[in-house]
Amino acid sequence: MTLWRVRATVDDRPGFLSVLTASLALRSINILSVQVHGTEAGVVDDFLVDAPNELTEAELLAAIVRGRGREPWIRRTEARYLVDPPTDALAAAAHLVRTPDDLPEVLSTALLNASVRSVTYTGAANGFTANRMQIAAPDGGTLLVERAAPPFTPAEFARACAFVEIVAEVRATSGVRWHITLADGSSVHIRPSTSQDAPDITALQARSAGTFPGVARRADRNQVVAIGSDGEIVGVGTLRLDGVEAEAAFLVDVGWRRRGVGTGLLRRLVEMAEELPVGVDALHVHGYAGDDALTRTMGRLELPQRRTIDGAVMTVTADLRTVHPGADSIVGALPRPVGTIRPVVGDGLAA
Numbered sequence: 001m002t003l004w005r006v007r008a009t010v011d012d013r014p015g016f017l018s019v020l021t022a023s024l025a026l027r028s029i030n031i032l033s034v035q036v037h038g039t040e041a042g043v044v045d046d047f048l049v050d051a052p053n054e055l056t057e058a059e060l061l062a063a064i065v066r067g068r069g070r071e072p073w074i075r076r077t078e079a080r081y082l083v084d085p086p087t088d089a090l091a092a093a094a095h096l097v098r099t100p101d102d103l104p105e106v107l108s109t110a111l112l113n114a115s116v117r118s119v120t121y122t123g124a125a126n127g128f129t130a131n132r133m134q135i136a137a138p139d140g141g142t143l144l145v146e147r148a149a150p151p152f153t154p155a156e157f158a159r160a161c162a163f164v165e166i167v168a169e170v171r172a173t174s175g176v177r178w179h180i181t182l183a184d185g186s187s188v189h190i191r192p193s194t195s196q197d198a199p200d201i202t203a204l205q206a207r208s209a210g211t212f213p214g215v216a217r218r219a220d221r222n223q224v225v226a227i228g229s230d231g232e233i234v235g236v237g238t239l240r241l242d243g244v245e246a247e248a249a250f251l252v253d254v255g256w257r258r259r260g261v262g263t264g265l266l267r268r269l270v271e272m273a274e275e276l277p278v279g280v281d282a283l284h285v286h287g288y289a290g291d292d293a294l295t296r297t298m299g300r301l302e303l304p305q306r307r308t309i310d311g312a313v314m315t316v317t318a319d320l321r322t323v324h325p326g327a328d329s330i331v332g333a334l335p336r337p338v339g340t341i342r343p344v345v346g347d348g349l350a351a
Contacts (some may be wrong), residue, residue, distance in 0.1 A: 001030075004060060005077040005112070007041070007150045008069030016068060017045060017058040023067030027059065028052050035085055037153035042070070044153050048077065060072070073150035075112075089159065093166055099194055100167040103138070107145060107160055109180040114147035128157040135161060138168040180226075180264040188234060188261055190268050193223040200233040201225070204253055224268050226252070226261050237265035239272055244281045246273050263300050270301060274320060281321050 010016040027135040037044040051060060057074065079091040083091075092106050104116040114133075120141050127134055129153035135143045143259060145152075145160060178190040193201070226235030237250035248269040252262045266285070273280040287294040289309045294316060298305055304319040 001050045002053050002055070003077045003079065003082075004047075004049050004051055005075045006049055006060070006064065007044060007073040008064050008067075009042045009044050009071050010067075010069055011236065012038070012043045017043070020045065020064065020069050023063050023069075024049065026029035027055060027063045029055070029060070029063065032082065033084060035155075037155040038327075039153055044090075044150075045069070048082070071150070092163065096163060096166050097170055099196065100138075100170050101191070103163065103167050104143075107143070107162055110155055110159060110163065111145060111147060111152075112150070115147050116143060116145050118143055126161065128152050133157055133160055135164050138164060138171055178264070178268060180260065182260045184259060186229060186259070188226045188228055188264065190224050190226050190264055191226045193236065197225055197233060197236075201236050204233055204236060204251065208251060208254060220274060224265060224272075226256075226265055228256070235261045235265050237269050239269045241276070241278070241280070244279060245284065246280045246282070247284045247286070248273075249285070262297050268295060270303070270318070270320070281319070283318045283320055285316050285318075287314050287316070288312060 008020065010020055017036075024031065024047075025162045028051070031047050032050055033048040034047040037046060047202070060074055062070050064074075089110070092110055096103060096106055105202075110112055118137055118141050125134075126136060131147060131149075133143075133145035133152060137143045143164065179187060179191065183185045222239040222241070222325060224237050225233045226237075228234040233253075234256040235250065235252040237248065240247045240249070250262055250265045250269070252265070270283060273283055285294065285298060289312050291299060294314070295307070297320060298316045302319055306317055308315050308317070
């Protein structure tokens with residue numbers, strides 16, 4: 001048997017769907033699933049069918065036409081499409097929550113391999129025609145979705161808009177993407193790490209001089225990555241908690257240091273610490289004694305802070321509590337560095 005994806009329009013009148021299914025049954029074609037899309041021209045029936053191997057494409061089209069199906073479209077398909085459509089849509093939505101950057105791929109798959117591209121112009125209203133969708137992108141601009149056949153249906157357009165809304169909501173509520181324009185005009189964006197990032201984070205550590213054990217290699221809900229314009233991970237930052245105190249560790253690719261990537265990562269880690277419900281009072285960052293780059297990076301946070309040196313290790317502690325107006329200094333008022341978190345030092349701290 002051979003699997004086919006079939007679409008055809010029938011009159012929106014009682015009994016017309018049964019005429020089409022009866023015509024398919026006469027050719028020993030078994031219907032495995034069906035979706036019904038309402039349109040102004042009639043009802044578009046979307047079938048997944050199992051047909052005899054010897055049935056030709058012309059014979060399948062003829063069976064659809066005999067069943068009063070108009071504008072038939074057929075395509076051989078694969079067993080993976082045996083998943084029922086609601087389950088498939090829910091799986092796609094869950095994937096977007098975990099990896100919103102995959103929106104173009106999810107849209108293309110859900111819309112029968114339609115082409116998806118982003119254009120820079122804005123202000124265009126959402127809408128669709130038979131062969132083209134236009135949807136406001138979550139990050140600005142417009143998504144253009146195009147497909148020669150079969151024609152797009154209102155249900156598909158609504159589904160595509162729902163996927164885009166999921167990504168927009170995820171990014172609005174979790175800070176998935178922070179755009180940073182660097183001093184040299186290049187840009188990066190910062191997002192939470194995912195399980196798919198582990199190999200790239202390992203490669204980043206391998207490229208960097210020295211070791212950096214404070215940055216986890218696996219995805220962590222308190223870990224973020226910086227992505228360069230070519231899609232490569234160029235930095236990673238991890239927030240580690242211990243009660244009301246925390247430690248931040250970050251690593252920047254050698255070729256991207258002293259350009260502001262480290263500062264961007266650190267600022268995001270600080271905001272993550274401030275957003276935690278437990279309430280973090282102090283943030284500690286460790287480096288080598290005399291690491292002026294780390295001192296400058298911490299200074300850009302514009303938070304009250306102090307430095308302590310223990311042998312070769314320097315700890316810079318930023319106070320995340322509200323400083324009372326008129327306070328001249330917080331030296332002596334800050335908590336001591338976290339005792340249960342091992343200080344982590346290594347190359348790559350430079351902003």
